[in-house]
Amino acid sequence: MARNSKVVPESKKALDMLKYEIAAELGLPVGKQMSLNADTEFATELGAIPSSSVKEDYWGHISSRDTGAVGGRITARLIQRAEETLFSL
Numbered sequence: 001m002a003r004n005s006k007v008v009p010e011s012k013k014a015l016d017m018l019k020y021e022i023a024a025e026l027g028l029p030v031g032k033q034m035s036l037n038a039d040t041e042f043a044t045e046l047g048a049i050p051s052s053s054v055k056e057d058y059w060g061h062i063s064s065r066d067t068g069a070v071g072g073r074i075t076a077r078l079i080q081r082a083e084e085t086l087f088s089l
Contacts, residue, residue, distance in 0.1 A: 015074070016057075022073045028066055030059055 006012060023030050059067055 018074055018077065019070060022070050022077070026066065026069060026073075028062055028070070030062060031057060 006015075020031050
């Protein structure tokens with residue numbers, strides 16, 4: 001089985017939404033929201049973040065530590081939701 005294959009392929013959209021939700025909570029400038037964030041817009045004008053990186057699903061300017069934090073929070077939130085589901089039965 002491939003490393004990045006999903007057990008439930010239909011979950012990709014929901015996981016992407018969760019990824020961007022958590023990135024927004026952490027204040028990371030990624031995806032469409034990047035163009036809506038005034039600080040990010042200012043940073044692109046200064047050249048701190050290349051304006052060409054303002055794209056959907058681009059994470060190349062985010063540090064490994066921050067992307068790992070997003071992944072960790074996704075895992076924690078999925079476990080929390082699974083536990084809530086199990087305990088509500």
